[in-house]
Amino acid sequence: MRLLRWIIPVLLLGLAACGPTKKSVFPPAVNIQQLVVLPNGQWQLTMRIQNNSYASMKFTALDGQLQIAELVPVRLHKNFELDIPELAGDVVRIDVLPTTPMRQALQAIADKGSAGSLAYHVSGSATAKPEQESKPRSFDFNGNDWISAVPGIANTYR
Template structure:
């Protein structure tokens, strides 16, 4: 009788383990930064935004929705839709055009006058919409970061 109970328990255990499937990979919020900013002739800013996937799973990124704030000024809306499939621990870029405020335009002109010795603080905050590879639906991931713009030597109207 004990032997039959052991076989039943072993069978139930094996069935339970088979139903578990592969382990889920850990998913973490991405890091979103501005890799480069160029002032276009029409006054718009073209941002090259880098999305760094910090997860153990690949993710399909669909959109960014947030705001860019220069110094202590009024933020401007940052929004873009795209399709980027970013593997685990890798990054990719997308370009977003924004119309800066007068205050932002003045600040970047002042920075340009200082040359490569100048820098200008900015913050970037919002949500990135992405679908991790082991999930069925996309979800939002919050991001927030602070960094600096500095003129790129030899390339006018370009900042990194």
């Protein structure tokens, strides 16, 4: 009888360990892959979302801000549906209306090609649902990088 009292809990713990393993989930990295100045003055941003998790995630929104140099930031917001596998990335396009100082800063490097660059900062949150979870959640992102004009392609920066 004593043996049964000891074996049953060990067997139950062993069965509990047979369940699926939970994959690690980490915040994504978000940056500008490309910026195109549209004829109407808006900027079309191709934003790269890098899923840094060991689980695929379904991304549904980005909400944040873009700051060029040390200028006043503008809002980034887009609702979408994008399934990104583990440790992979994909892109989403967001149109923004830049401020006049932002336009001037970009224009100042336009003729310099890849020799001219402009610092930017993106921050905010991405809404995503990891594959093993039932509800989406918010993941903060923060990124600093540089953009410069693409030689031979007018109004395009990377």
